Amino acid sequence: MGKRVEARRRSFTRAVLLGGCLTALLIGGGAALAGRPDAGPTAETEPREGEAPTAEPPRTEAPTTPPPAPTPTPDSTRPIPVPAHGPGTFTTARSAGSRVGSGGTVRRYKVQVENGIDLSERAAAVEIETILAHPRGWTSDGRHSFRLVGSGPSDFDVKIATPGTVDRICGAAGLLTRGEVNCTVGRTVVVNLKRWVLGSEQFDGPVTEYRALIINHEVGHRIGRGHVTCGGAGKPAPAMMQQIKGLRGCHANAWPYAEDGTYITGPAVP
Numbered sequence: 001m002g003k004r005v006e007a008r009r010r011s012f013t014r015a016v017l018l019g020g021c022l023t024a025l026l027i028g029g030g031a032a033l034a035g036r037p038d039a040g041p042t043a044e045t046e047p048r049e050g051e052a053p054t055a056e057p058p059r060t061e062a063p064t065t066p067p068p069a070p071t072p073t074p075d076s077t078r079p080i081p082v083p084a085h086g087p088g089t090f091t092t093a094r095s096a097g098s099r100v101g102s103g104g105t106v107r108r109y110k111v112q113v114e115n116g117i118d119l120s121e122r123a124a125a126v127e128i129e130t131i132l133a134h135p136r137g138w139t140s141d142g143r144h145s146f147r148l149v150g151s152g153p154s155d156f157d158v159k160i161a162t163p164g165t166v167d168r169i170c171g172a173a174g175l176l177t178r179g180e181v182n183c184t185v186g187r188t189v190v191v192n193l194k195r196w197v198l199g200s201e202q203f204d205g206p207v208t209e210y211r212a213l214i215i216n217h218e219v220g221h222r223i224g225r226g227h228v229t230c231g232g233a234g235k236p237a238p239a240m241m242q243q244i245k246g247l248r249g250c251h252a253n254a255w256p257y258a259e260d261g262t263y264i265t266g267p268a269v270p
Helices: 002-018 121-132 163-171 193-198 207-222
Strands: 032-034 043-045 089-092 106-114 145-148 156-161 183-185 188-192
Touching: 106 121, 121 145, 121 207, 156 163, 156 193, 156 207, 163 183, 163 188, 163 193, 183 207, 188 193, 188 207, 193 207
Parallel strands: 106 145, 106 156, 156 188
Antiparallel strands: 032 089, 043 183, 089 106, 183 188
C-alpha cells in the first residue's frame, strides 16, 4: 500500500485521538425498528444513480463542550461474518452524544444495526461519531454539526444491514444495489454490511478508512451534496465521487477536505 496508505493510517489515527468533540456515553439495549425507507423517490445508489436527496433543515442547538474522544474498540477491526440475509429489523444504539462541529445548526442522527449481525450497535455508533467529528470531515467548513442520539427525533438514520436487506430497502425506492453497495433513501442512509466489513477493491487503504468514505459520501447527500467525478489525474478522489466504480486517475481518498482545509471536488456528474 506504500507511503500514501501509511500516511492515511497515521492521519486517521491522529483524528481518532484528537477528536475531542466525541463521546462514548453509550448505554445498552435498543428497540427493534422496521428496516423501511422513510421516503422512496429521493434516493442514491452506486451502480444506478438517483438524484441526491434534498437536505432537510437541521435542528437548532447550542454548542456544548465535548468530553474526551473514545478509544477505538477491538470490534472495529475484528473479522465479522457477512450473512446474505437478515430479518430486516434493527436495534438502535442507545447513545447520548455531544455535538460535533462548531458551526451551523445541528443534525441529529441515530445508528441502527440489523438484528442477527455480529456487530455491536454501540461500537458502530462510536466509529461513525468519530468519522463525523474528523477534522477533515463535513464539520471542517464551520457550517455543519452533528449529534448522535439514541432516542427522540432525528434528522437522519444510519442503518447497517445485510446485503439482502439493503437490496430490499433500496429496491423499494427503485434502486438496484445487487447486494453489493450502499444507498440513501430519503432520510435513511443504508450501509451494506459487505462494504463495511470488506471495503472495496478500488480503495487501497485500511477498511476503517473505507468506512469513513461510506459515511462521508452518504451523509454528504443528506446535507445536499451531489455526485462529482475526479478533479484531475493524481489528485485525491472527492468523497462525493463514486469511487467503487473506478478512480479515473485520482487516488483513493475518504475525506471531503484536504489537510489544509481545501474542499476536494471535481466536475459535477449529471
